Amino acid sequence: MKPAPILLSTAFLHPAGQALPEPLLALRKQRGAALVDMPMPTRKTENWKYSSKYLKLTDEMAISLPTEGKTGSALAVPGYKVVFINGVVVPEASEYPDLDNILIQRFGDLSDAEASELAERLDSTLDAKAVQFAGLNSARFEDGLIIRLKPGAVLDQPLFIIHEVTADASGSAFPRIFVDAGPNSQITLVEEYISSGQESVFVNSVTEFVLAEGANVTNIRLSMDGDTVQHIGATGVTQQRSSRFESHCVGFGGPLRRHDLRVRLEGKGAECKLNGVVVTQGTQHYDNHTTIEHVSPNCNSEETYRNIATDKSHVVFNGRIHIHPDAQKSYANMHNKNLLLSTGAEIDTKPELEIYADDVKCAHGATIGQLDEESLFYLISRGIGRREANVLLTLAFINELVAQIPVDAVKDTVQIRLNQFFDQVFLEG
Amino acid sequence: MLSIKNLHASVEDKEILKGINLDIKAGEVHAIMGPNGSGKSTLAQVLAGNDAFEVTSGSVTMNDEDLLEKATEERARDGVFLAFQYPVEIPGVSNLQFMRTSVNALRHHRGESEMNAAEFMKLAREVSKQVDLDPAFLKRGVNEGFSGGEKKRNEIMQALMLQPKLAILDETDSGLDIDALKVVSDGVNALRAEDRAILMVTHYQRLLDHIVPDFVHVLAEGKIVKSGGPELALELEERGYAWLGIKEDETAASSAN
Numbered sequence: 001m002k003p004a005p006i007l008l009s010t011a012f013l014h015p016a017g018q019a020l021p022e023p024l025l026a027l028r029k030q031r032g033a034a035l036v037d038m039p040m041p042t043r044k045t046e047n048w049k050y051s052s053k054y055l056k057l058t059d060e061m062a063i064s065l066p067t068e069g070k071t072g073s074a075l076a077v078p079g080y081k082v083v084f085i086n087g088v089v090v091p092e093a094s095e096y097p098d099l100d101n102i103l104i105q106r107f108g109d110l111s112d113a114e115a116s117e118l119a120e121r122l123d124s125t126l127d128a129k130a131v132q133f134a135g136l137n138s139a140r141f142e143d144g145l146i147i148r149l150k151p152g153a154v155l156d157q158p159l160f161i162i163h164e165v166t167a168d169a170s171g172s173a174f175p176r177i178f179v180d181a182g183p184n185s186q187i188t189l190v191e192e193y194i195s196s197g198q199e200s201v202f203v204n205s206v207t208e209f210v211l212a213e214g215a216n217v218t219n220i221r222l223s224m225d226g227d228t229v230q231h232i233g234a235t236g237v238t239q240q241r242s243s244r245f246e247s248h249c250v251g252f253g254g255p256l257r258r259h260d261l262r263v264r265l266e267g268k269g270a271e272c273k274l275n276g277v278v279v280t281q282g283t284q285h286y287d288n289h290t291t292i293e294h295v296s297p298n299c300n301s302e303e304t305y306r307n308i309a310t311d312k313s314h315v316v317f318n319g320r321i322h323i324h325p326d327a328q329k330s331y332a333n334m335h336n337k338n339l340l341l342s343t344g345a346e347i348d349t350k351p352e353l354e355i356y357a358d359d360v361k362c363a364h365g366a367t368i369g370q371l372d373e374e375s376l377f378y379l380i381s382r383g384i385g386r387r388e389a390n391v392l393l394t395l396a397f398i399n400e401l402v403a404q405i406p407v408d409a410v411k412d413t414v415q416i417r418l419n420q421f422f423d424q425v426f427l428e429g
Numbered sequence: 430m431l432s433i434k435n436l437h438a439s440v441e442d443k444e445i446l447k448g449i450n451l452d453i454k455a456g457e458v459h460a461i462m463g464p465n466g467s468g469k470s471t472l473a474q475v476l477a478g479n480d481a482f483e484v485t486s487g488s489v490t491m492n493d494e495d496l497l498e499k500a501t502e503e504r505a506r507d508g509v510f511l512a513f514q515y516p517v518e519i520p521g522v523s524n525l526q527f528m529r530t531s532v533n534a535l536r537h538h539r540g541e542s543e544m545n546a547a548e549f550m551k552l553a554r555e556v557s558k559q560v561d562l563d564p565a566f567l568k569r570g571v572n573e574g575f576s577g578g579e580k581k582r583n584e585i586m587q588a589l590m591l592q593p594k595l596a597i598l599d600e601t602d603s604g605l606d607i608d609a610l611k612v613v614s615d616g617v618n619a620l621r622a623e624d625r626a627i628l629m630v631t632h633y634q635r636l637l638d639h640i641v642p643d644f645v646h647v648l649a650e651g652k653i654v655k656s657g658g659p660e661l662a663l664e665l666e667e668r669g670y671a672w673l674g675i676k677e678d679e680t681a682a683s684s685a686n
């Protein structure tokens with residue numbers, strides 16, 4: 001007889017009573033009910049095989065983190081800004097664009113009619129079976145942001161969303177964003193996940209992008225939560241005809257880091273470009289699961305992920321490309337390169353291709369390697385110190401991807417974090 | 430300047446250098462010739478400090494200091510420069526960043542201030558002109574996608590930027606067309622100086638028409654079997670190595686048994 005599976009603790013199924021319009025409260029309730037017998041992932045759960053052991057949720061972590069009186073770290077950003085603290089928007093700390101054709105609203109500020117329309121569309125970009133924890137966010141979100149771009153609307157500067165959690169006590173946060181990019185609209189959305197405090201907390205975030213015909217969306221996701229934060233996040237994207245989605249995910253490790261990125265190319269000629277960089281050290285973990293569905297013909301996808309792991313850290317990359325029978329003339333390119341800086345580190349990479357159309361161009365490749373001894377010797381033979389040579393070569397591994405991040409301020413933030421990493425990993429001498 | 434005594438070195442337990450003796454004074458140019466696989470590059474790499482090769486006995490001193498004691502980067506900072514036979518491609522590190530880091534590492538070692546980006550750029554442009562490399566090459570990854578000849582010119586460019594005390598040039602003339610050979614030899618001649626020693630490995634007399642060495646040595650089976658003046662190179666060109674009782678290709682010979 002099979003032992004009964006361990007279920008998600010019911011402690012997690014009690015949302016806090018934030019003021020939300022009735023249709024969203026109803027949605028939350030309904031999603032919560034669907035999770036009553038949700039099994040916790042184990043080694044046997046295919047999409048959690050390498051990562052289930054890092055997921056350690058306790059009942060103390062089920063309570064929503066308090067939001068009263070929290071103002072956050074007041075990060076200066078070169079653009080518009082919305083600050084979430086513990087999953088709830090802090091309007092005083094935010095600087096919204098003042099444009100007629102771009103509406104940015106908190107879920108709590110929606111009319112019942114708007115909320116009911118949103119409730120219909122939430123989760124539409126994510127497959128609840130494949131991304132179990134997105135459902136938990138839908139059962140628990142206390143606030144959220146909906147960004148609506150009317151046809152042809154162009155946001156002139158990047159919009160930064162700062163997601164901060166205050167880990168002063170155990171608890172959890174459920175940030176939620178829904179972006180409705182109308183026909184031919186354009187936006188660059190930066191999401192930064194950060195934390196303060198030293199208690200064990202759980203962040204469960206979901207961001208959705210619905211791209212209408214010709215929309216052009218760039219999403220930068222910086223995952224920089226602290227060492228006591230377990231984070232399970234999902235990004236769902238659906239794309240209509242000739243739309244373009246570009247994603248830059250840069251992640252630093254933690255006790256548990258999981259990001260599911262799912263893109264559905266639903267309209268002819270849609271294209272996406274997904275770049276990812278992961279850096280882990282100590283006993284950190286990071287798991288990226290990406291899925292690109294080529295549903296319609298003539299769509300392009302280009303995916304490049306690079307991972308660096310040192311010490312005893314563990315990185316997982318699973319990249320799936322699914323080409324549906326109608327998706328003729330699909331072009332899909334997926335590359336994953338991995339750099340192990342120490343023998344104790346582990347990287348598991350798995351490209352998965354499912355191709356059901358015959359006229360497609362598909363390429364994929366994955367490599368795992370170490371720093372090249374010959375290159376190292378070449379550099380130090382010119383008088384460059386070993387530490388600096390190591391740094392140059394490690395940077396060289398991800399330079400190309402960092403350079404492509406289209407917002408300089410984010411590039412600088414990444415560079416500062418990388419320098420901290422190098423200071424800790426490559427010792428002087 | 431450089432004194433090599435009874436140097437033995439091996440790689441993966443196979444002895445390659447079997448007792449090298451060589452003295453080079455400041456201001457001199459020495460050429461080393463010899464069949465493929467005789468150990469010329471091994472000697473060059475050992476001098477530069479490649480620890481893929483193990484020195485099993487013997488000594489090397491430079492200006493009376495034990496060279497073998499020093500780490501690779503310290504040797505470079507003390508003036509050892511190796512132009513690689515096969516320069517390494519390093520995508521992701523720009524040539525400019527690479528050279529600036531190395532020039533500044535040497536300046537730092539000498540107690541000089543670092544060169545700022547503008548000063549460095551000015552120098553780099555001048556030197557790249559001297560070796561006939563388009564300054565656009567500075568922006569590319571180190572040797573990334575460079576042709577064989579461009580890589581060799583890039584090595585000479587680095588030598589000119591770093592102004593070493595001992596320049597070891599491993600087949601910097603190989604694979605060059607006639608014009609490039611002229612550019613590279615002009616570069617090497619520009620390096621010739623009272624206080625600098627040059628050790629160049631070559632297979633061809635034609636280089637020695639441009640850069641007349643003070644001494645020519647023949648390396649065979651890990652030993653210097655003959656030394657002489659520039660006339661020795663001419664004689665080798667005419668009569669081949671068989672004249673010295675050496676097999677033409679040691680790699681071929683050793684793989685046959």
Ligand SMILES: Nc1ncnc2c1ncn2[C@@H]1O[C@H](COP(=O)(O)OP(=O)(O)OP(=O)(O)O)[C@@H](O)[C@H]1O
Pocket residue numbers: 440441445463464465466467468469470471472481514680
């Ligand atoms: N890393 C290595 N591992 C194993 N064998 C090596 C290694 N490096 C050199 N050797 C061997 O050592 C011997 C000497 O090689 P070396 O490169 O010094 O010759 P060379 O005189 O420079 O030849 P060439 O004229 O072809 O450049 C060769 O037999 C070579 O195969």
Ligand SMILES: [Mg+2]
Pocket residue numbers: 469470471514599600
């Ligand atoms: Mg050689």
